[in-house]
Amino acid sequence: MPKANLFYAQSGGVTSVINASACGVIETARQNKDQIGKVYAGMNGIIGALREELIDTSKETTKQIAALKHTPAGAFGSCRYKLKSLDDNREEYQRLMEVFKAHNIRYFLYNGGGDSQDTAHKVSQLSLQEGFPITCIGIPKTVDNDLPVTDNCPGFGSVAKYVAVSIREAGLDVASMCESSTKVFVMEVMGRHAGWIAGAAGLAAEEEGDSPHIIIFPEIAFNEAKFLRKVKSCVKKFGYCAIVVSEGARYRNGQFLADAGGKDAFGHTQLGGVAPFLADLVKQKLGYKYHWAVADYLQRAARHIASGTDVEQAYAVGKAAVEFALAGKNAVMPTIVRKGTKRYSWGIGEVPLADVANVEKAMPRKFITTDGFGITDEARQYFAPLIAGEDYPPYRNGLPQYAKLKKQLVSKKLPAWNKPG
Amino acid sequence: MPKANLFYAQSGGVTSVINASACGVIETARQNKDQIGKVYAGMNGIIGALREELIDTSKETTKQIAALKHTPAGAFGSCRYKLKSLDDNREEYQRLMEVFKAHNIRYFLYNGGGDSQDTAHKVSQLSLQEGFPITCIGIPKTVDNDLPVTDNCPGFGSVAKYVAVSIREAGLDVASMCESSTKVFVMEVMGRHAGWIAGAAGLAAEEEGDSPHIIIFPEIAFNEAKFLRKVKSCVKKFGYCAIVVSEGARYRNGQFLADAGGKDAFGHTQLGGVAPFLADLVKQKLGYKYHWAVADYLQRAARHIASGTDVEQAYAVGKAAVEFALAGKNAVMPTIVRKGTKRYSWGIGEVPLADVANVEKAMPRKFITTDGFGITDEARQYFAPLIAGEDYPPYRNGLPQYAKLKKQLVSKKLPAWNKPG
Structure with a gap:
């Protein structure tokens, strides 16, 4: 039996470091070829799975995959398409299953915000019901910084x-x-x-x-x-x-x-x-x-002025997602854990998708000064380490050089999908 | 007799490298202390001269002056105040002369666009008429790139x-x-x-x-x-x-x-x-x-993403302005001269202020594609070297560290000036 493949998709508004997460996923999967077959990326996010438009990342060079770490936006395309609830649109979830089955995909890594974590969670549940278990791992991403549990969000x-x-x-x-x-x-x-x-x-x-x-x-x-x-x-x-x-x-x-x-x-x-x-x-x-x-x-x-901390964390959550999957974890999302109070350091934690899905983290009122026009020292302590460090992309002729991918699609095996999405 | 002092002023809209020119002026003057006394900078540009608000740059540390090279905006303040013609407002020019005389200023270096070069030119003419000759050197600066003769404009x-x-x-x-x-x-x-x-x-x-x-x-x-x-x-x-x-x-x-x-x-x-x-x-x-x-x-x-070429050229025209003054030149402006066609290189040239004042250089039509929506290869060849090179400012806690000057004013010697300006 061939090794199971991994499906990775980018979701929602893109960031200057979401591709660093993709880089973490793909490089880590490549380092574990004994356990993971191919990494397919959804063309334009989850829509790519529904349409069976799967980018075969094995066709990309080591150099271009490495370049993802310093490339902004969504290299494989992203979308704001939100799957409805299982009751409202079971058909869509079943289509996902069919595509995953057809391409021997047993790992689903979904890189996005709260909605995406919710979707990953539902796919995980349904896959168990359908008797085709899929390991679903969320990868946090949002410039809005509104995911719960994690100290902060890559992006x-x-x-x-x-x-x-x-x-x-x-x-x-x-x-x-x-x-x-x-x-x-x-x-x-x-x-x-x-x-x-x-x-x-x-x-x-x-x-x-x-x-x-x-x-x-x-x-x-x-x-x-x-x-x-x-x-x-x-x-x-x-x-x-x-x-x-x-x-x-x-x-x-x-x-x-x-x-x-x-x-x-x-x-x-x-x-x-x-x-x-x-x-x-x-x-x-x-x-x-x-x-x-x-x-x-x-x-x-603005990848040209990205935070070094952010780039490292974005890469780390992508890497951790693959490691979680290989460790047999399921329906979880890696988180950023803040350590140390005097000197900032961080590590990777985890949270069940069920605890992340559809929960928004608000900014504490105590971060805003009494007059409502500034930030407090507590806010400064929280924000400061997140912008620390510079991580400049390479330049040629005065311009940053970003990854250029082939984005070669895998041959389709299923009838076309003409539904929304 | 005390050594003659130098007056430097920033004019018009600021740029991310005009302070690099200031740095070139001040560092070069400091290297020639045998010939130049103090460098005074106009507080908020030429208005500072009219109001006798002269910043004594000798009070700034070597480190802070060096930091000007990587500091955006106008560290001494700038203004859009345009002196009228000699006929319309001779009084203003005479006030300038009085301030210059009172503070033994014999060098006037004016860092700006076309209007400023015109002003520097007029001051030069008037100073001869008044029997108090002042060496007037223009220093080119404008993001608009519309000064004539020079290949391009710092900024x-x-x-x-x-x-x-x-x-x-x-x-x-x-x-x-x-x-x-x-x-x-x-x-x-x-x-x-x-x-x-x-x-x-x-x-x-x-x-x-x-x-x-x-x-x-x-x-x-x-x-x-x-x-x-x-x-x-x-x-x-x-x-x-x-x-x-x-x-x-x-x-x-x-x-x-x-x-x-x-x-x-x-x-x-x-x-x-x-x-x-x-x-x-x-x-x-x-x-x-x-x-x-x-x-x-x-x-x-955006000093954080300044062009390395631009920073060097901005510094070089500031340096050249002082060298021109010391070489006995007058009523001229250093220019950027493009050399080499295959491999870009540049040098410093000069042009009489009379040839620069109030002349705008338009972008050639041949730089724009026939359909009017893009640039031609010729335009690319012109533009490309000007954005080449990166010159990152130093960072602390994730933020660029820019010069902080004392801006200590010289004691006033004249009655207050309450006219426009």
Whole structure:
């Protein structure tokens, strides 16, 4: 009987280090060829399994697989496709089983956030019911840092580093010119539901007066009057005001500031973007000249300024996932465990998928200062080690050189799948 | 008689390497203490001279001055204050003279773009008329790359590198997700009058299908129908479309797409930003899901990803300015001279300020492909060496460590100046 194969898929929004996890998976599987056959990667994530579009990673060179460790985004493609519950769409799960059976896949490694861990958990349960047991291991990934149990999520540390570096640099720019030009700068960062990313930008402010002066968190209801007072006092005190705002900033009633329904100062519906909205508010109410930036995908794709810690952890959870599978573990996810309080160190732990699926970790209120505009020392202690270390990609002609894969598909054995997905 | 002092000022929009020029000036002056007394830097640029706010750089440590080479923005402060013509505001020039006389300043080094070179030129002329000759040397600086004679402008190469790296990374992100999510990504870059920066982003596209697929230049009148056809064909061919747009993108009639008068799809005035405008246009006309980013100050402050070539050239023009002054040259600006065609090398040349003042260098039409959406091989050959090399700042706790100056002011000797400026 041929050795069982392994199926790996990337899920949800990509990060600058999710490919480092893929690298950990593939390199570790290659080191265990006696137990694992081939590693197939889903073309565009789980959709690739449903469509039987399986990338044969054995066709990729050692060099290109190694290059995944320094390549941002999802090298095999990802998707936001969420499988429904077993009751609502058993057919999809059964299709997965058929594809896995057809290709002798006995290991399913799913690299994603809470939804993906839920899916991996369901596949694990169903596989037992169907009498074709599949070892399901989750691999944590999300810039949102909202998975429970694990100390932090691979992907987050690098976004955190990007936003902290960016607001430090842009803050210096504004400080240079504020005497006669721009006085207020607003940088919008990701985080629809929680202020983890916005909070990490606060690391840039190490001394009184450093940027950012104001952070707007989704956790703190936006109070226009209080915000404007704070902006004014910063401009008076420091000559300028650098603001980081989470895309999830919202009013007391829950409405996002950036919502399509938001109005600009002229009462017109605006195109979105909380940064221009806030900047305009400042201009209208306080008259300051402003500039604003929306980093959007730049922040989560910024492998050129990835956190060394994050890269190592992303690789480690991929490696651990394969080791867990080989050790006979099932329906678990490796976690990052923080060790030591004075000097940061970390290790790998594990958690049952059942405990991770669909649980969101909120940022503690104690991470935010009493006035709601900054981060506490406790937050700093949490965030700081996650952005530590640099891990530069190789450059050629001034540009980072990222992996280029063949992405050769395995021959199909089943009828086409034309359902959603 | 005490040795003559040197006055240095930063002017206009700052860059990630203008402080490298300051470093070149100060270090070179310190090496020539037998000929140059103190180096005073204008607090917030030329305004500092008018207000007699002179920073005594001799109070800064060797280490902090060296750190300027890797510190973005304007460490002494900059301003957009333009001196009027001699006829319109002779008083201002005379105030400059008084301050220079009062502090025994015989060297004036002005670090800026075309306007600044014009000012330096006028000060030079006036000083001769007034019988208090001042050696005036311009130091080129502008992310806009629009100074004549010099092959390129310090500051440009680093922005160019930032935008090329960013669109490469964000493009990979979009490619990962396009099967089921975002299909069009728009990144807005600086360049109100010319497409130098937008064009440099084109370096990221080395092979068919690479990002960016479309560049919108100020030089090419925006044609909505043609643009939408191109977006559609890219999405069909590559699965997604990554777009770089210059903030200076305009219609045939000269109106900026991003103008406050621009209308969104609902006919409402929008807050500005050509990226959201274009993204919304794509959504309305083609229905594609989009994301957009506006890098704004992030791009010109991004010292963390500065071009090694740019840093060296910025330092070299600062150094050359002092050497020119010591060699008895006057009313000139050091230039970057491109040497060699196969293998890039460069040297320092010089040009009279009279030939630089108020002359803008446009990007050649032959740099843009016939269809108006990309760059030619000739453009690549010009741009490529300017982004070559990495020059990383030192990091501590995951964050770049930038110079922190004392900025101690020299005691005032003159009555206060309460005029504009």
